[in-house]
Amino acid sequence: VESSIPEPQREAWKKYSATGFKSKDDFQKETVRHIETTLARSLFNCDEKAAYSGTALAFRDRLIIDWNKTQQRQTFADQKRIYYLSLEFLMGRALDNAMLNVGLKTAAKEGLGELGFRIEDVIQQEHDAALGNGGLGRLAACFLDSLASLNYAAWGYGLRYRYGIFKQEIENGYQVEIPDYWLDFNPWEFPRNDVTIDVQFYGWVNKYTDDEGKQITSWQDGEIVTAVAYDVPIPGYGTATVNNLRLWSSKASAGEFDFAKFNSGEYENAVADEQRAETISAVLYPNDNMDRGKELRLKQQYFWCAASLHDIIRRFKKSKRPWKDFPEQVAIQLNDTHPTLAIVELQRILVDLEGIEWNAAWEIVTKTFGYTNHTVLPEALEKWSVPLIQHLLPRHLQIIYDINLYFLQQVERRFPKDRDMLGRVSIIEESQPKTVRMAYLAIIGSHKVNGVAELHSDLIKTTIFKDFVKIYGPDKFTNVTNGITPRRWLHQANPRLSELIASKLGSYEFLKDLTLLNKLENFVDDKDFKKEWAEIKYANKVRLAQHILSATGISVNPKALFDVQVKRIHEYKRQQLNIFGVIHRYLAIKNMSAEERKKLAPRVSIFGGKAAPGYWMAKTIIHLVNKVGDVVNNDKDVGDLLKVVFIPDYNVSKAEIIIPASDISEHISTAGTEASGTSNMKFVLNGGLVIGTLDGANIEITREIGEQNVFLFGNLSEDVEDLRHNHFYGNHQIDPELNKVFDEIKKGTFGDEGAFSSLVSAILDHGDYYLVSDDFNSYCKTQDLIDETYKNQDEWVSKSITSVARMGFFTSDRCINEYADSIWNIEPLQVKEEAEVRSRT
Template sequence: LWEKYGADESDDKESFQKSFIRHVTTTLARSIYNIDNFSAYQATAHSVRDRLIKRWNETQQTHTEVDSKRVYYLSLEFLLGRSLDNALLNLGLKDNYGGGIKELGFTMEDVLEQEVDAALGNGGLGRLAACYMDSLATMDYPAWGYGLRYTYGIFQQRLKDGYQIEFPDYWLNFDNPWELPRLDVVVDVQFCGSVNRYTDEEGHERYAWEGGDTLQAIAYDVPIPGYGTKNCINIRLWSSKPKRQFDLTRFNEGQYEQAVYEQMQAENITAVLYPNDNHMVGKELRLKQQYFWVAASLFDIVRRFKKSEKPWSNFPLQVAIQLNDTHPTLAIVELQRILVDLEGIGWDEAWAIVTQTFAFTNHTILPEAMERWPVPMIQYLLPRHMQIIFDINLFFLQKVEKAIPNNRDLLAKLSIIEESTPQFVRMAHLAIVGSHRVNGVAALHSELIKQTIFKDFIQFYGESKFENKTNGITPRRWLHQANPKLSELITETLGSKNWLKNLDLLKGLKSHVNNKDFRKRWVAAKLSNKVRLADYIQKATGVTVNSNALFDVQVKRIHEYKRQFMNILGVIHRYNTLKKMTSEERACVVHRVVIFGGKAAPGYYIAKLVIKLINSVAEVVNNDNSIEDSLKVVFIPDYNVSVAEIIIPASDISQHISTAGTEASGTSNMKFVLNGGLILGTVDGANIEICEEIGDDNIFMFGNLAHQVDDLRHAHR
């Protein structure tokens, strides 16, 4: 029966049109004589979803049968953006569906534009998670992502009088075809309560975490299709719900308000993504988010492991858990608790399993971004976890003392506990101690963590625990999808699409650099991307820009260390210089459009003021006829993944100008270069490795080196 009916959803044009019409009439309950672009999007999305689910089911079934080691990526952020175009391309449906939708009276561009971004992330760290999921799927890994299903993603940015104002991101207001609610996959998560000591039947001292409040985590699965493979992996996002919909006792006692209030409190946990990027906020709700997510995810992972009935010692052979920054560090403590308290495994054996399972990625050395949580807060929310953290720390420091005796100073520096009033838990220290590997995200950054923030750990662990994994991006979204003209040129020139799975093959373009036709098409692709961006700028800002001008771009979160302020000072200088020129002199200057975009954290006063400054400068420059359009400045509002897909392919020069040593890697630098843009950058993050790859005549690097910065800071005080 499976073979007979399973083949029903084929990938040809007619099958798509059939399913499109079926979804319009049944799923959407609309008349086929009354379909707008949004309904066309929904029907197309549901048609793709059906095919995705098929692959997803087959993948999960295969992974269950094979039962190979799974890799789990724990990330509080997945900045996925739109899914339809990506799914069409990865599944190889784009051409048939494009033809099919046209015959139905729509254009694919209009339909794709209807989709709202899944914006469950702030910036680099969240987009990295999304890119890695695409690559894991494409490379046929049995991988899972675990995160939170925020009701509100990153805020929408609008501008009023040049100032940023924030609006809630109502991304779930219309149905979301890209998630599969798993209302049957429910995990209880406990908070507060107390710890009781008891002796078990074998006479061992055991601890039980009892009482407190219990909430429920409900799974929503987001299928991630690989490119050119049937592999379709899963991101499982948890949503919080109260354990009982109605507290009947309270209800009957007339405490209706109290019952509803508690329901709201439970749903609050996954209500909103914290909009801070590279900055820690010590809010209790954020810590609750972290534990809620970690507890549900680990329960799920352990349940899957237990199904295969292998001994616990096999756990690290079956399970690898990658921690995306310190946000999921409580997972280390939670697994130790499961093994010791619930499974009755001895501390040392359990701890060996834990440390073999986890690996930790650090994304920043900025001190203000380091996560520290007050001990009393953890003690209140997670009393048993706080005990376990103290024990982990005690045993760790004992080992340090044994290896490097009589060094109290070292013990204080390495301690997981910061001995202030109140005490704090240093999450990075806990993550290092509980993992077998720690990595930085670019060569320079991985060196710097060894020399600065984690320096003291090298004394104890040596260097080998710390390694480099330079970030990457998916070329499927950031070139093939965002820049179809250039992608087509590359494919035709290389004679195959293999480069989409093996980027090294792009080297094959080298022998064509002097080919006239190739160069003509290269320039034509860039120009058409610039026209597309100019249209977008017109629509979004009302400013008219010339597509033949040089496009000079800086798009990223607004942050002092990223130095948008320096860029805009440069623009002011450029404007003043142009103003002093004669018309003839100006005629020799390349016309330039300086493009800014990015969100400021709502509470980051200086970053918000930088946005206002950029808009004020734009106001002056764009309305000064005397410089004859030689310079334009625009701030594109609400920079997000979809806007990035328009901006990046259209860039001539992009700026990555962080103070040396501060930008751990950067990932948009890679996206711009992949689209044939030049970089103006500092000797920082992955800029350095990009420079080594493309040669220093293809990149403009400037400024001091990381090791000089500290001296300079002090010299100029």
């Protein structure tokens, strides 16, 4: 690797190389310098926001120094890199994470204290980076943390949306969406105005024979939009590795921007072109587990795939290796089907631009890609209309047809008697209009396909991708059960618990090897330990109660049992089952004698989550939760026995307050619908117990922590099909207790019954697709069991400790190592600086 500075001058350079602060004093010096110079503020006008900005800039300097070294080290090592392509990275806040990962939070805390600020208040000034919807986006963020912490040479590639997921407000019980403009001050990104890539759209395909008799295929004309790189440093925990997340922003290309128009008085048109280009990266689509097929979304996908691939190829070409080595240098993981066009784009580059023969090119492509599926819900499987692709990406459509042709020929040879097979597995669905099935294209173009929990990986093999298992054999399909980073979800969110654990285990090493938690089982009978464990939970509940009061005006008793369901609102996740259960409980309390009431554990039912703006049923669920809260919370007769809270604007930083404060969390999807779930892991890791169905990762959590520590209920995945069938063709019996709940809604107890009729009739009249009635009785009985169990606090705390002790498997470090082993075939890089041990607080 060449250096731009000649040898004799390098000494002078090195003498002044930035080192970043390592002590409290240096931290203060750097922070004050940034506040006074970078921000042009002074002692007299430094508010908490400015203190945050100065602190963030000081830490950013630290990260960027290690970032530079990491990039250099990885270039020298010249090993295989992993590229994680995801349309969503739900990062949350960066400052606290940066302080903990470089091991300088204590220095910052003391330093800020001496400067007149409380670190907690400073941290809270940061705007969440909310470039994601839910599980899929947050998983990508946990993966980046693990990749860096484990010293893998890894890059994330995504879009730099100007607007992240909308902010949610609640007005009269209804969700209202507010745009999330988050870039006014973002110290965590570096614009790379010199790293740009021109991306083409529309146009036409020209096939001709050149002067030497060669067949040329050229995609011509159309419109060019420029991708500009913005780099976000990703620090690993307790290591010098700082990886890169590269986000693309769209702007009008310099060549494209029509200066003639501009000068000839058509100023407005010229500006309109510019704005159209910028629209591509303007907004994150707010749908979770739902495909909408909008043209702008397809443009986003291609824009991001094309820019990322060209960037990756540019880096590969620097090594001057032959193309056949590409898969030994590059592994690309597709986070669901959103980046599937990268498969087509790589084949196009190899065949049309690099002149490689089709089959040789296709071998390179399939060795490079891996595809992760995150859902079996039919409404979430991407299908793009053929005419739309034809219009936007004419050459890509031809290539898709060719890929399909060769694939179907192969299938026909293997299964000559199965005529229906060809129609079933074709990438093209013969609908009106025809559509491209992106998941099929992703399977055909990848060497491995994985689901995200055992049940889910089995389901994709036996249902939606069954034919492909026949075609390719079972080895192409694998499972990698999801995981979460214990750095953010234990150490950062629950510092007192992390500290208590460290005091028992002797160090914070468990944050790097989570299986070490199993040593906690030695302390399940330690009285003092248990007392402290319970006190920490209580303190976390007090903190959440304060948040609830300030966000909603509702005052809740931290001594009550906190029952939490926070996640995107979706019928399959069954928040409706939860709120119907709450109404059932309310009616039961109203009928209780004073004696019975005394025996009941007071409960706070806490909900949070966003509904996609166009998802009416989800919005109705939010409305019902709020209306039930209005009635229950103001019923003097009920008092503290039951409170119902909807926390507005659930996001990553709220999750960090909510999750450590739960006694019970709800993971109650219809069996077979939740691919994995990851918040279930976060709740258990923070000492909460769960009520759940045998779905997604709940199954593996149960296996690890023991059935006696989980409150399971409901029908099994294998029974769902028959039950649905019976709803339509048998006689559909509604659970009598659920009927009473519906009667209460119909009476108008919670306001205008018409507002909730769609929710009720989905169950009564439209086949109860999500089996709410089938599972209602079992759900309510299990809730009663929870009441009983909670009365014995000593036993409860034992369950809590035992569960945490057995959660080692669910770290995203284990998960990333599995990907590296079984899909990417890549090893971590050795990092010497790791020897430089840091005080990790």
